[in-house]
Amino acid sequence: MKFSYKFSNLLGSVYRKGNILFSPDGNSVISPVGNRVSIFDLKNNHSETLPIESNTNITCIALSPDGVTLILVNEEGDALLCSLLSRTVIHTYKFHRPINCIQFSPDGKKFAATRDNMVQVFHAPGKTKEFNPFVLYRTFYGAYDETVCIDWTTDSRAFCVGSKDMTTRVYGTEPYNNLIVNSIGGHNGAVVGAFFEKDSLNVYIASRSGHLSVWKCDTELDGLTPYTKPKMETDAKLVSDNEEESEKKEQEDVTKNPVKTEEQIKYRKLAKHSYKESLGEGARVSKLTSVAFQKETHILVSGFKDGSFYLHELPDFNLIHSLSISDQTISSVAFNKTGDWIALACSGLGQLLVWEWQSETYVLKQQGHFNNISCLSYSPDGQFIATGGEDGKVKLWNTSSGFCFVTFNEHLGGVTGVTFTQNGQVVLSSSLDGTVRAFDLNRYRNFRTFTSPRPAQFSCITVDNSGDIVCAGGMDTFEIFVWSMQTGRLIEVLAGHEGPVSSLSFSSNKALLASGSWDKTVKLWDVFESKGAKETIVLSSDVLAVRFRPDGNELAVSTLDSQISFWDPANVVQTHSIEGRHDLGYSRKEGDKITAKKSAAGKAFMTVCYSADGKCLLAAGQSKSVCIYSVPDQLLVKKFDISCNMSFDGMEEYLDRKKMTEWGSLSLVDQGEGDRNGHNISLPGVKKGDMSSRHWKPEVRVVGIQFSPTGRAWAAATTEGLMIYSLDSSMVFDPFDLDIEVTPNSTRKALAKGEYSTALILSFKLNEMKLKQEVLEHIPVSSVEVIVENLPDIYVDKLLVFLATQIENTTHIEFYLLWVNRILMIHGLKLKQRSQRIISCVRTLQKNVNRKYEDIGKICDHNKYSIDYILALSQCKRKHAPSSDGEGEVEGEGGDSDSVMEGVDELDSSDEDFMTNLMEKVT
Incomplete structure (x- = not known):
């Protein structure tokens, strides 16, 4: 792998x-x-x-x-x-x-x-x-406070800068005789945005207090005259030997000691508008936070602190549209080139919208989880990822497009676990609100809600391969609840743990359920036969995660002492273990008073996951590192650092000297907050924001991790979000069985001679993507079956992997599917014998074929309905078209195809009366 x-x-x-x-x-x-x-x-x-x-x-x-x-x-x-x-x-x-x-x-x-x-x-x-x-x-220079916004003129000859000192200054990009710097005031609040009119020096200024002023310049844009030095200075310049020093001195002279050879440009206030007045009497307007201006259409969009935004037409300030997207502050707005689309961003909700204001429709509406992501799960075909968040929402993401296409918000508490059924049609989620919910992915609704006899907080969830048995572990009751998916009734309550149930996993080859708990035990349950635990594994530390290997013959257990132990579930014997304390990496938080090495003693792998072939294990936890282990060798194969963002806590191994004072770390020193001025300080132990003025720094961690069923990617639910890592096959040179005669030239020569099997094998030895594609697409269709029959088994696997990945992007769909069909028909039995090695390839093939089927199906349906409509329209027109003798032509649907096509050609010349009559007859 x-x-x-x-x-x-x-x-x-x-x-x-x-x-x-x-x-x-x-x-x-x-x-x-x-x-x-x-x-x-x-x-x-x-x-x-x-x-x-x-x-x-x-x-x-x-x-x-x-x-x-x-x-x-x-x-x-x-x-x-x-x-x-x-x-x-x-x-x-x-x-x-x-x-x-x-x-x-x-x-x-x-x-x-x-x-x-x-x-x-x-x-x-x-x-x-x-x-x-x-x-x-x-x-x-010139401003007395922070400068916050910039806008350029159309020809880039001047720019204006808005400042928090309630003024806007206009500067010339180059030295001009009639423009050095022009200061514009007149506002009682900080400037949020200042914009030039198109091909003009006129300025629109919007302030935080909710006012917009229009300033007209007495000079046109082409009226700016370049700065010319007086004659004496010009002569001095000719004497100068160094041209660069002369030019630098010239710029300094203009800035510090401007020579006013012409009268400076002047601005005159034309109008001052208020957002409150434009909305009418009784309207309440919050603080203005963001603004954007489209110079082509003269449309101004303004975002406010209460989540509302308004569209105005300038310079008359006519209200076009008003809408509220949420109750959170709109942080940024932007127009596209044509001015049809408006992008709105809200940092409080992590929301991004693109609004088409003319049709009043959303082009894009995306929002992440309000709080951190707590769990994730891949769909069986690898096309979708379900995530659960601490905000109580379950979201489904498309792995190919990267967009969220459905959000379920029925939960009232944080979601602790999500999983798909084996057919991929149902998503199950457990929550701290005491419910387990099942969501239908065809109708996008919550069709089952599982509850316990007495209120319980569920910490984990799993489902068997048939999709009929749903199990959830309790955090406060220490029990495992078993429901039937068909009836929704509680079947059994498995008791025996003496601490919160932290993780559950079903075996794939038998009805065996493994449960890990904080009571330092792992219990194996036969859900169908006996009520009690079949076996109990006692460990030396609290169990954090359990996971069966895909074939069900091995169980991985992660404990609080940073160890991962592997067990044979049939004989309940430990086979081997991995010590991962040093692989997690050393890091310390800003408030830690101990070293990073001692801090690592309390860290462990919170989540583990097997690869599709069961040879590798992904592990991650309270660290920025994600580790991939080789299970048979018990070795660390590779370690990934998910982030280098120092805005997170727990990223540094050593204390920063810049943050050290004579009293210790700056983060531990009282900054004077929480005094009589009404400022709040952060509460001890607070890890999340509480919507007040307290400051908190999120800690980097990985709470969920999973391999894609195709094996070509893995996903991690982190503090940053849902991160996807995939194989970049185009950049990896991985030759196979090379010798001195295997070259691209020899491959192309064999292809030109018609030796297709030789050329195909040579291309796979070189393993260059473009070369393999070139050889495969030059092979005639008539030779496919013969080549596949005589291809060695090792090259059959490589060819199947190549076909599975290429179907996703190729336009020769039928040609590639023909190759796949021949391979499966001829080598089907042999492929079944080595199914464990090629299972990821087969799932990739299934995912890409299903996606192409859906896309082409939509196009075909659309074309079919369009053709049916055109044919029906043409026949209807033929019925009502006047004949040569002046009477209407009465011909049924049995007319020939030429007459039908004539009707289609005549559609372009239809008039309004005919369409009106047709619509009346249809209605």
Whole structure:
């Protein structure tokens, strides 16, 4: 089994904080998610998380006008210059201060960033012949408080900057005679957004207090005259030997000692509008938090603290539309290129919406779990992932598109476990509210609710292979409850544990149930035969997780002492064990008073999972590390670090010297909060936010982990969200049985000679994806059966794996399915004998074939209904069309095909009267 797993996607969270952007074509939304960035393709219904990580959470992003360069800035002021073509980080730059806003100029030659009370303008990367991509052009001063927003004119000759000092300043990008800096005031609140009108210097300014002012400039955009030095200074410049020093001195002179050769541009206030007045009398308006302006359509969208947003037409400030999406603050809004779509982001709920305001419909509506994800489960075909959260919601995610397509919110407490039935049509979830619920994935409804005779909090859930028996473990009653899926009745209550039941697992080959508990025992139950425990395994520490191997012949048990022990369930004998204390890694939290090594003594693997072939085991817990073990060798094969985000607690092994004071760690020192000023301090032991002013730092951990049934991916429920790691087969060179004669040239020569079997085997020896595809698609259909019959068994497996992965993206569906059909018909019995080795490949094949079947089925149904409608419309028109003798043509449905096609051709020339009469007859 290969272990070249790489980060693939981040689900379960769509937005955290910062600003959102549309791509230049308007088809994609770029959203910061923690220390990563996700791109939601609205046209192709696909989401992707870039394989780029920042050290802390990202606060603002900027995209170049050509859509190639992306700049990310995190909480500490570190900027990452990224390429969207290669999906890599090109350069890093430290601002050393938090950045509130960063934006490219429309011509793409410069970008500006707000830092403290100034604005720094840089040359855009790739526009100058400099080794350093971040070349500072000029620094603009003048504000008395933090600068928060930037907007450029259409021709990039000037830009305006809004500040918290309630003023907006207009600067010239280059020195101008009639524009140095122009300060605009008139607001009684901090400026949220300032925007130029299209092809004009007129400015619209929106403040946090809910007012919008319109300022008109007495000068047109092309009326800005470039700065010219007086004659004496010009002569001095000619004498200067160094041209670069002269140019630098010129810029300093303009900034510090401007020479006013012309009258400066002036602004005049045309109007000042209030959001409260536009909504009418009695309307209540909250604080303005975000605003965006579409210059082409003159539409302004404003987001407020209470979750409402308004659309106004400028400059008259006419209200077009008003809507409320939630009761949480709208953190960021954005327009697409055409102005039809509006993106709205809410950090409190982790919500991202794209709203088409003309048709008043949602283009995208995604929301992650409000609190942390607590559990996950793959569907049997690997197409979907079900997640349960501490917010009481169960969400289903599509692994191919990355979108959540259904949310069940029937639970009233946190969800502790989710699982699919074997047919993949039902999702079961257990919760702390004392219920186990079954959800139908065809009708998307809760059709079964299982409860206990007396109230109990359920901590885990499992279902047998038939899908008829549902079991859930109690956290406070120490019992296991068994229900029937068909009747919904409680069948049995299994008692015997003396502590909370932490994990349950059903065996696949017999009706054997394993339960682990905090009472340091694992019990094996025969659910159908006896009421008591069949066997009891006594361990040295609390049991955290139990999991049967896919074939049911081995049981893995994770305990609180960081050990994973393996047992033979038939003979109840321990076969081997793994010591994982050092594999978890050392880390300490900010408030810890002990070293990281001592802190690791209390950490353990909270969740374990077998691979599809049962040879490998995934394990994770209270750490940022995920370990893959080889079970037969009892060795650590590979370890993954799920995050490098220092915004989480428990990421550092040693204390940061910058956070150390003479009184100890800064995190343990009372900062003066909780005094008479009314500030609150964080309560001891609080791990989650409580919607107050208390500050909390989430701890990095992995609460759930599972291999995909196809074996090509695994998912982890972490503090960041649902992280997907998959095999990147295109980047891995894994040759097989190579010698000096096996080359791409010899493979193509054999293919040209018609030696198809030889060429196919040579391509699989080289194991290059494009070469295999080239050889396979050049083989004639008539030769497929002969080649498959004479193919060695080892190459049959490799060919089946290749076909299973290629069906997902190929357009030659029938050709590839023909190969699959011949392999299964000819080598079916041999494949069945080695089913354990190829089970992941077969599941991948099933998943991709089912997905193609569904997609093509939808297209065929749509085309069938469209053709039926056109044919019915043409025949109806033929009936009512006037004949040559002036009478209506009366011909039934038995007309020939030529007349029907004539009717179809005539549809383009139909008039309104005919369509009106037709609609009347239809109704």
